[in-house]
Amino acid sequence: MAAPPLDVLRHYRALLAGDPRLSVALCWVAVTAPNLDVQGVADRLHGRPRTSLREAVSPWEVPPDGPPHPSVGLAPGGIGIFEQNGYLAASPACLSRVSAGGRACGVYWDVDGNNRLTFAAGGRIVLSVDAMEPEDRDGEVTAEVAPGVAALEGVVAADDEEWQQGALVAVELYTGVRLTSQWLGSPHPYAVLARPAPPGATAEPLDDPDTVLRRSFARAGASAQWAVIRELAGELRGRFGLGEYAVADDVLESLARRSAFSDADRLREELTWPLTGAWREREGEVPQEEDPRWRRMQAGRALTVLAGGPGHRAKGFDAFHHAGLALGAGWDEVRAGLLRLLG
Structure with a gap:
């Protein structure tokens, strides 16, 4: 500072x-x-x-x-x-x-x-x-x-x-x-930007797997979008033990009803900040991609974005970006499953 x-x-x-x-x-x-x-x-x-x-x-x-x-x-x-x-x-x-x-x-x-x-x-x-x-x-x-x-x-x-x-x-x-x-x-x-880029899009080639997922999600109907959000949220909760935080289960309950979880302050205070704090306590001891605390923090941030539902526009990176960082090599398999849900 x-x-x-x-x-x-x-x-x-x-x-x-x-x-x-x-x-x-x-x-x-x-x-x-x-x-x-x-x-x-x-x-x-x-x-x-x-x-x-x-x-x-x-x-x-x-x-x-x-x-x-x-x-x-x-x-x-x-x-x-x-x-x-x-x-x-x-x-x-x-x-x-x-x-x-x-x-x-x-x-x-x-x-x-x-x-x-x-x-x-x-x-x-x-x-x-x-x-x-x-x-x-x-x-x-x-x-x-x-x-x-x-x-x-x-x-x-x-x-x-x-x-x-x-x-x-x-x-x-x-x-x-x-x-x-x-x-x-x-x-x-x-x-005049006649066709705005979809949320979370990057300058990657159009056939990049993450770009394909984002484009497919943007074009899908509401039912398919909700299915993808619920699937990814459940996957992150299970793999990273996010059920330790009560707010994570409340998010999944809302998503199961196809309803956005709108209490952003609670998400920040009860999920994002604790996960970020746990990572920063030992930040730099190992490379980020190898640090389970850092990957768990990314999973929490992905869940925070997913909580907003299909119409939510992330302030920064989208849920797929954070999920990819969290899952690492496992993202390919999860992403393929999400694409199947999108047809």
Whole structure:
């Protein structure tokens, strides 16, 4: 934990204080890569070449309805993406694509406090963090992301109501790209993302087994989706002894009734935090993939996402991602069974 650069923190304090809309909801992505221009970022964001860019207007003047309309424009230090009607641009799928050959960092939050700060580099997600609770994170704190994470932790420790400012500080420290009131007030072209990437999708080939599972799940009917959720939840409970936690059994009972378990606070306090704490007590003793506590924590996080039912959109990685980390080599067999349920 470290104090953030005071000038950077002061900048974002002033930015949020000067425009109350930013504190209500925000999606901001900063990209830095050699020889990458606005059109190239828009193409990667959409996942298609020659993405159409509409007329340049202020991000606040972009049509708020319909498919996502992220503004894309040159910003101090790189290229910025601002989405005022959603947060697709900050999803793992989009961040993976726009970070190829460089770095990208995205943050979003909404009126309910749902949020995610995600670091990407070289076409992959490096780390995903809950900005309100920085200890809740997935991935690796590499040397490159460490200054941003430490700054966020320092801001939240000093004043937990400044987590939004801390998240924006982290984005700038990682990418060198600054969000300013001048940028928000200037015209930038915007892209229309006609076919948003499915939740949890990545920049993997379309025939990648996990991508096939996600696509099949997204296309399936509600009955098949509930069947997959119940099957995977039961598998994780059994293999990792999650029945030790009463809330895990309550989740399975809800899923058996095809009903989402909506008490996110209880899940966090009675499942996610205890599992994370147990892992951190001995973190680093063995590689993560070989650490049963780490794999059990991933199983708990998968169950937490599954608890929301078919319509739940994960703040960070999806349930299949966490299940794959938990199960390791056993994921191939479980995934094949889930695909059979999907027909």
